[in-house]
Amino acid sequence: MPDTVIQPQIPTTPVTDEILKKLHAIVGDKGLVIDEQDKKPFVTDWRGSRSGSASVVVRPASVEETSQVVKLCHEHGIAIVPQAGNTGLMGGATPWPTHRGIVLSVGRMNKVLSVDPVGYSMTVEAGCILQTLQETAAAHDRFFPLSLGAQGSCQIGGNLSTNAGGVQVLRYGNARNLALGLEVVLPNGDIWNGLRALKKDNTGYDLKHLFMGAEGTLGVITKAVLKLWPAAKDGATAWLAIRDPQAAIEILSEAHSASEDNVESCELMSREATDMVLRHIPGVQDPLKADTPWYLLMQWNSSRPRSEGAEGMAEKMEQFLGEQMEAGRVLDAVIAQNESQSRNMWKIREGVAEAGRAEGPGLSYDISVSISKIPEFIDKGIKAALEILPTLRPHPLGHIGDGNVHFGFGAPKGMDRPTLQQYAPAVTRAVNDLITSMAGSISAEHGIGIEKLDELQHYRSKIELDTMRTIKRALDPKNIMNPGKVLRLS
Numbered sequence: 501m502p503d504t505v506i507q508p509q510i511p512t513t514p515v516t517d518e519i520l521k522k523l524h525a526i527v528g529d530k531g532l533v534i535d536e537q538d539k540k541p542f543v544t545d546w547r548g549s550r551s552g553s554a555s556v557v558v559r560p561a562s563v564e565e566t567s568q569v570v571k572l573c574h575e576h577g578i579a580i581v582p583q584a585g586n587t588g589l590m591g592g593a594t595p596w597p598t599h600r601g602i603v604l605s606v607g608r609m610n611k612v613l614s615v616d617p618v619g620y621s622m623t624v625e626a627g628c629i630l631q632t633l634q635e636t637a638a639a640h641d642r643f644f645p646l647s648l649g650a651q652g653s654c655q656i657g658g659n660l661s662t663n664a665g666g667v668q669v670l671r672y673g674n675a676r677n678l679a680l681g682l683e684v685v686l687p688n689g690d691i692w693n694g695l696r697a698l699k700k701d702n703t704g705y706d707l708k709h710l711f712m713g714a715e716g717t718l719g720v721i722t723k724a725v726l727k728l729w730p731a732a733k734d735g736a737t738a739w740l741a742i743r744d745p746q747a748a749i750e751i752l753s754e755a756h757s758a759s760e761d762n763v764e765s766c767e768l769m770s771r772e773a774t775d776m777v778l779r780h781i782p783g784v785q786d787p788l789k790a791d792t793p794w795y796l797l798m799q800w801n802s803s804r805p806r807s808e809g810a811e812g813m814a815e816k817m818e819q820f821l822g823e824q825m826e827a828g829r830v831l832d833a834v835i836a837q838n839e840s841q842s843r844n845m846w847k848i849r850e851g852v853a854e855a856g857r858a859e860g861p862g863l864s865y866d867i868s869v870s871i872s873k874i875p876e877f878i879d880k881g882i883k884a885a886l887e888i889l890p891t892l893r894p895h896p897l898g899h900i901g902d903g904n905v906h907f908g909f910g911a912p913k914g915m916d917r918p919t920l921q922q923y924a925p926a927v928t929r930a931v932n933d934l935i936t937s938m939a940g941s942i943s944a945e946h947g948i949g950i951e952k953l954d955e956l957q958h959y960r961s962k963i964e965l966d967t968m969r970t971i972k973r974a975l976d977p978k979n980i981m982n983p984g985k986v987l988r989l990s
């Protein structure tokens with residue numbers, strides 16, 4: 501996204517040689533990145549469109565080290581940018597250019613501490629890579645549902661801090677719903693141990709929810725107890741050419757009972773988004789030759805193994821798709837016949853962010869509305885954006901079961917980033933005004949970070965913003981924890 505955000509005031513106390521020595525005494529050689537070149541990946545965002553600075557990147561190996569580092573920073577008023585996999589799309593993990601403090605990377609805290617298959621939970625450190633956690637659960641015949649395109653590099657601490665969504669929210673909820681307990685280092689360095697594996701715990705305010713979605717502004721998540729589910733034993737993946745987005749939500753609505761409540765994912769794709777992936781991601785095949793504007797990727801999974809002679813997920817899906825064709829909602833469809841065909845369909849969906857980055861300059865809005873309003877939003881939103889810049893190239897898609905549309909546009913052919921930036925504020929305002937008029941959200945799953953700082957300020961009520969500020973000031977009176985992100989303090 502173009503950068504039109506003015507930096508708020510942040511603490512700029514530098515890391516002196518003396519403090520550097522103290523940091524070294526806490527984390528050792530392995531825990532410090534000082535060389536400018538080596539720091540680059542930690543101060544640049546995933547898109548490569550935003551970069552900042554940091555005196556030093558600190559990589560503690562334990563909660564005790566994290567606590568000591570944060571205590572030292574608190575004592576001296578040094579700002580901290582917590583970071584996990586650095587795949588966030590809102591600039592939350594990227595320091596501001598005037599940042600003189602540290603980036604605190606949790607990546608060395610990457611151990612799975614215990615798995616309890618009987619109790620359906622596991623306890624993990626914040627730097628565990630999401631995909632490793634999925635694989636760990638699978639090795640115990642269990643399932644950890646959080647799943648997103650960046651899962652090979654994002655880390656659970658970042659997932660929880662952004663309250664990440666992804667492609668399975670429809671059935672399991674977003675990251676907030678997958679955590680039973682947390683351990684957090686507070687902005688003064690104290691360790692809050694909330695690592696409880698309890699499904700029921702009505703003992704006052706549920707503090708863990710403060711830190712999930714806070715994008716590192718209230719503390720550093722160091723460990724989590726995560727929920728697990730039974731592993732899938734029977735599944736079916738299909739790629740459908742569909743009439744339009746209205747058909748998509750009707751298909752999903754009927755799929756719940758047809759699948760016996762086994763719809764795991766339902767992703768809407770436009771032809772343009774699909775083509776963008778086919779252009780840029782090697783080895784991906786178009787599953788259908790149908791040249792229609794809209795597609796649906798549907799996944800049904802059941803934990804019940806397919807029994808001899810009985811109908812499995814694939815047969816149920818086939819029958820359902822036949823009915824949907826007769827109803828005129830599905831124009832053509834293919835059910836994956838093996839794992840590799842299913843992977844190919846999923847690669848198209850998961851490749852969109854990477855393909856968007858390769859495509860060049862663009863605008864992207866991660867919004868949500870109630871599910872039945874998705875078709876109206878897509879229609880009106882495209883019209884509103886094209887009224888401002890008629891040659892924009894819309895490539896919408898979405899996690900439609902969550903009402904979440906990734907409302908993306910490629911820059912007009914031949915237009916460079918600075919020129920596109922001139923149009924961005926007007927398009928952003930038009931899209932976000934529309935979403936607000938439809939009682940939706942301007943950030944469904946990616947958060948606020950830096951990119952939506954002003955949008956949050958504009959669209960949230962004074963009472964909501966003031967309540968958030970009160971919480972921030974109470975926990976972080978020196979404003980050292982990811983300052984200037986999410987919330988303007990004045």
Ligand SMILES: Cc1cc2nc3c(=O)[nH]c(=O)nc-3n(C[C@H](O)[C@H](O)[C@H](O)COP(=O)(O)OP(=O)(O)OC[C@H]3O[C@@H](n4cnc5c(N)ncnc54)[C@H](O)[C@@H]3O)c2cc1C
Nearest residue numbers: 584585586587588592649655657658659665666716721853
């Ligand atoms: C290809 C691709 C696909 C994506 N798809 C999705 C998707 O489907 N759904 C979705 O929701 N997001 C998606 N994202 C965005 C991103 O992957 C998620 O936001 C992810 O949860 C970020 O995790 P991370 O480990 O990279 O966190 P980071 O980028 O390192 O950090 C994100 C935020 O959390 C804070 N933070 C990080 N670690 C901690 C910690 N331990 N304690 C406190 N604060 C911390 C940071 O300060 C920052 O504000 C995608 C990104 C890419 C590149």
